[in-house]
Amino acid sequence: MAGQVLVHRDSAVLRVTLSHPGKFNAMSRAMWRELKSVFDAEAHREDLRCVVIAGEAGHFCSGGDISEYPTFRFDEAALRQFHEGEVWGGLQAVLDCPVPVLAHIEGNCMGAGVEIASCCDLRVAGQGARFGAPIARLGFPMAPREAQLVAREAGAAVARSMLLEAAVFDADQMLTHGFLNTVVPDTDVAPDVNRRAANIAQLAPQAARMNKSTLRLLASSGISEALLSSAYAFADSAEHREGISAFLAKRPPVF
CATH class of the missing domain: 3.90.226.10 (2-enoyl-CoA Hydratase; Chain A, domain 1)
Incomplete structure (x- = not known):
């Protein structure tokens, strides 16, 4: 086998x-x-x-x-x-x-x-x-x-x-x-x-994916302008809003 x-x-x-x-x-x-x-x-x-x-x-x-x-x-x-x-x-x-x-x-x-x-x-x-x-x-x-x-x-x-x-x-x-x-x-x-x-x-999947991408880039080439230009594109995302709203409302987030 x-x-x-x-x-x-x-x-x-x-x-x-x-x-x-x-x-x-x-x-x-x-x-x-x-x-x-x-x-x-x-x-x-x-x-x-x-x-x-x-x-x-x-x-x-x-x-x-x-x-x-x-x-x-x-x-x-x-x-x-x-x-x-x-x-x-x-x-x-x-x-x-x-x-x-x-x-x-x-x-x-x-x-x-x-x-x-x-x-x-x-x-x-x-x-x-x-x-x-x-x-x-x-x-x-x-x-x-x-x-x-x-x-x-x-x-x-x-x-x-x-x-x-x-x-x-x-x-x-x-x-x-x-x-x-x-x-x-x-x-x-x-x-x-x-x-x-x-x-x-149970954690925010978008954040996990972005963190992995950032860590991968940092390990290979450090911080670049390309990374910085897209690093904050999640600002208006549903996950971002849910995480902050849930914290302020003192309830578990639903991602």
Whole structure:
């Protein structure tokens, strides 16, 4: 079985589950393509307010499916297509999601798992989670775009340790380094993620989308005139009026 990416729509929350039984949800080539297809098809729905990415059976993702590697990794053109087309295609689709994306992390979060988690806006992990990219033991480097992504989100020092020393970090260490938003007991990960997703789904969706767009631009190029020229176009929007009116009336807003 090549593994699969499962999708469950729960009202305004989309739940995406990495599933590769027996391989701790290692990403196969088919799964990378499915990840892109899922986000291309679902992430831009007007009624969507939040996405949760999780792994099946107590693990997030253990990396890539190494059993497939001999079929393509030793050919330069095929290897480039794998990383620049399939892997980056899936990661970019997650990065392009206009609504908040939460990572529900348990157990192994290695290699491809760290990369997928790096595409998420918020990351909740169980105390038993482990993080790394020990590909130096497999004789190859991390692809440039993927390394840039991990270094940006996990920090340069963490990325260097993962890639140059094959270091593995526990959840508390990754919290200290700023990669995680919170660490909870393993049994509390699902309830915590569900609570956060439900909370996000109740907040103003327009504001969430605009905040994501602003943060994305700030991370890539800083404040530009183009950003400033459109930053306040929401002034007369229904959501803006509702949020202020509800606060003044001391009632819950209805978005």
